[in-house]
Amino acid sequence: MKQRLSLPFVMTLAVLFFFYIPMLVLVANSFNASKFGGSWKGFSLIWYETLFQDRHVWHAVKVTLIVALSATAISSVLGTISALALHRYQGRLQRMHQTLIYAPLVVPDILVGISLLLLFAALGIQLSITTIILAHTTFCMSYVCMVVLARLQDFDHSVLEAAQDLGANQWVTTTRILLPLIAPGVLSGALLAFTLSIDDYVITFFVAGPGSTTLPIHIYSMIKRGNMPIINALSTLMISMTFSAVWLSQKLAKRRILS
Secondary structure (H helix, E strand, C coil): CCCCCCHHHHHHHHHHHHHHHHHHHHHHHHCECCCCCCCCCCECCHHHHHHHHCHHHHHHHHHHHHHHHHHHHHHHHHHHHHHHHHHHCCCHHHHHHHHHHHHHHHCCHHHHHHHHHHHHHHHCCCCCHHHHHHHHHHHHHHHHHHHHHHHHCCCCCHHHHHHHHCCCCHHHHHHHHHHHHHHHHHHHHHHHHHHHHHHCCHHHHHHCCCCCCCHHHHHHHHHHHCCHHHHHHHHHHHHHHHHHHHHHHHHHHHHHHHC
């Protein structure tokens, strides 16, 4: 007898179709010779040629990578330090510290963007790449802290105590024992911070200055000008790089397990 399809299986397929069918349509339209994508006018690479010749797009990519890498590096350090402090110490000051860490996670992005814009204006700071990095660090740090805190919940402190009994000082136990053991959590938090930074639009819109347009903001301006085929080509390249990175990481992880 044929096995009947269960409701969870059908719902899962429906969700997968809902997520991936638009991506497939986007990829197909990136090779469509038609400018508007309403009908198929034949296979063409003209939009990829136009994309690679558009210096404004690649300037936005450069700015986005500079901001994302800088914010990720700073937030990884600050978030890890905050997580260690919250995990190790207790008290009223730490409860206030925890509130400050959780605040960017619950406050709407538009409020964060407006408040940072007002702060920079009050301090007389000119909007630039630096202000975007500072803004991204404020919310990326919270996510890194939460991920590292989750890693510290199962941490065995007897390892540190054993190292101290053997004569290791605080610096040695932190750099050679604690940090290597929580490194997967720090790396996960850094990857999350990089993803959030490279994808942010709302906060960046308020704190970006002349010459510091990131890719999400530039894509939005391209949509208003009607450059959808170029956006389709750019999105296809980003999807390809994302899936390639995931595939490579899975292959490396599988090879590490087998070895």
